[in-house]
Amino acid sequence: MVNNFSKYRTNTHNDWCAGCGDFGILNSIQMALYDLKIKNHETVIFSGIGCSGKTPHFINTYGIHTIHGRVLPFAQGAKISNPKITVIAVGGDGDGLGIGAGHFIAAGRRNIDISYIIFNNGVYGLTKGQPSPTLRRGIKTKNSIHANINCNIDPIELAIVSGFTFVARGYSFDMKHLKNLMISSIMHKGLSFLDVIQPCPTYNDMIFNENNTGSNEHSSQSYYKLEDTNYDPVINKDDDELTQHKKLNKIFMKSRELGHKIPIGVFYQNNIIPSYHDRLNDIMINYDMIPPAFSQISDQNNNTTADISKLLDEVSLK
């Protein structure tokens, strides 16, 4: 089959391990962009460091492979200056929740309209399998010396309390489901978070097994889809304060759900909290009409177009 989303591909050699969960995520991003008919040049993929950091090089859009833990600040700076671009930020669980955890929380408080995808495999793969912040305590991965002595962070729960307004979990080998989550997250006006469970076939091969018959350490787990239940993740304008409160309680309960079957799908969608774009537009007069990237700063003779005479009056002695 000729991939109809091939225009979102580059010819760059992909050096991920065979069987890596990253492939499913990469394909889902390309399929989502295709389905949404987003123009290549109007899309920017930002990434952190690690195997997932290479993602932008495989996608034929603007691709900005940044430094470890800082993908969100780069992405936010770009989106604030040019709100017309579609910004997708990707990174590993160590990148986003270890070294970059401070930015994760701060980004939540802003609610800038970008989609952030964490490739969650529980290990630092590219440095040969050290435990990451999402690996549960007591679990020993293939290359680690001891079982993990740290407790894990739940990315879903952290995203909700941090203020992300769209929070979902996907599974890298359920690409159709994942693609749909990506479409929803890109469409959402505000900061979206997508926690994608994926195996690292080399260091932490945690493949979900729908029949619970797996033989490796993690495969006793399987998943179910939230949309197959009567779970309601959406907080709307029509919800009164009490309803919002009740819904939020249920959402938190769901994010903390334990057991062999992990929920995937949309956990939380808040349509009330204003995006950062709207907040900036409230405090700045022409932000929406002329955001920084569309503002001219000089004329054809290279003279400045900024007129500061009022400001000079304030410091003048006349």
Next chain:
Amino acid sequence: MVFDHTWMIGGPQGSGVDTAANIFATVCALNGYKIFGKREYYSNIKGEHSYYEVRLSNVKVNSTTSNINTLVGIDAETIIRHAEDVVSKGIIIFNNDILKVKIDEIKTMDDYFNIRLKKYLSNKNKDFSVHGILETAKDRKVLLYPISLLDILTKIPKLTCRNYNSYRLLNIIYVSLSLAIFNVPFTSISDVIGKIFYSKPNVIKHNVEISKLAYQYAVDNFKIISNLKLNFKHDMLIKGHESIALGKIIAGCKFQSYYPITPATDECLYLESKKFINKNMVDEVTVIQSEDEISSICMAIGSSLTGVRSSTSTSGPGFSLMVESLGWAGINEVPIVITLYQRSGPSTGLPTRHGQEDLLFAIHAGHGEFSTIVYASGSIEECFYDAITCFNLSEIYQIPVIHMVDKFLASSIITCNKFDLGVIKIMRGKLLHDVNKDFKYKRFEITKDGISPRSKLGQHNGIFWNTGDESDEYGHITEDPLCRIQMMDKRISRLDLIIKNIPKSQQIVLHKLNEYCIISWGSTAGPILDAIKMLERINIKVGFLQIKLLQPFPTEYVKSSLCDVRIIIDIESNKTCQLGKLFKQNLHRDIDYYILKYTGRPMTCTEIYRSLKNIFNKTATKEMILTHGK
């Protein structure tokens, strides 16, 4: 005749010292005096000792001196700390209540100072008391102007006097007393009060009434010290951080991210609060307060990738955090401007004090090898033009620019001519507004001059990739050894281009050349220029070469400028002679004398004058460490 008078007001932080000094400086400037003012304060919100010196002259002044002509103490501590600097025939204005204050009981007076003070007073056979301090001043023929605040305050009608005990009221009293002895018309005081509190009519009314009472009190009780009639018309009275911010606005900087830090925050808040006109529309700079300085620089880089002139401002601790990302901007050839307001380090150091300690750090910031420009401004006026130059250089050479300023520049104030906007050009280098669709765009295309056409995020046909890894011409990761050479050479080669292309006058300011010649950088230029003028009055001539472009270092130009110079004197505000090291490394030439200061207080022209005189009198040591200032 040269008129040179330093007025100083001091008081606890939060007592309105800053406002008082601003009123004083503005009124004096309106009355024709040339002004240089400087603010000193502790890292504290309320209570610690802060002071503001305003130097008045009929010639241009660029620094403060070591002397005080009029000392005004809102509290006892100001008198205790500064009385010894008041010159013969100078004046001390104080509330006579402070004679009752016991020095030991002032909690903000530290033991280190008190021990030195005890020694000083016992050497002069005086008591360890305010009285003893005033006695030493009297012995030097200092005029004491005790006032009775109670007398003035009781004359204030009860209704307007709700803040009877408030310091906020005292500052107006002291400033009005001072201005009366300078014989400035009262109307100019009330005008300035009106301008400063323009949004609060009640405050204006209240302050003007109090001011009038104090002014009259001084007229009745004190001798007038200046009858100078000056006809200068200055255009502006401006602070360093305002000058930089205005430069950024003119340069077209549309995005600034920052994390709160002294003394960079003032500039950011100024930018955030001001509106201007752009193409007949109200315009603003998008100012974002980020979660830390790492985020600040990353956001600025992200913004710059969209083709926006972007900047961040910080001081040493913040810049330390930014360094990894600086390297990313370097390898990806992203133009950004980092305004680095130096203060005393290391670590938190003296967080509200001055220093020039980050030169070598700025030059070497980042692992691996990449190109940056390090550019230093020497005066408040230069800050404006240089801020614009930095953005131009940054875009022309697609390179991060570190604009070095400091706390001294940031919080000083000066009278100067209106900025000449006619000389300003916005040069954006190879930024593309259209990309030819017939060729596949390569962001890092190998070109003759080593600089590639620059697309921006969102641009049609201009798709590119960036990575912190070594990359090929498209921006995709490569570990090919020959490609590595090509790319490394491309990035580093622009340093030669910069030296070749930047006008010489923007690389170095050759103030004067003489057998004895000073080299320096940054804000120390101010006190140096004033010290040189002082020496000229006793017929000693010293040259001065101010280096603005510090990376890449203009070795050949400096070398040729100094070829006839016999004695080189390096003056800078740090311990380890950082410019001296850079100079020696590049010119293979020795420095003859060092004049250094690292107390956190800027050099005064008096200190530099004395040290230079010692050099001429052959009584100087190779390294002279300056200590003046409280």
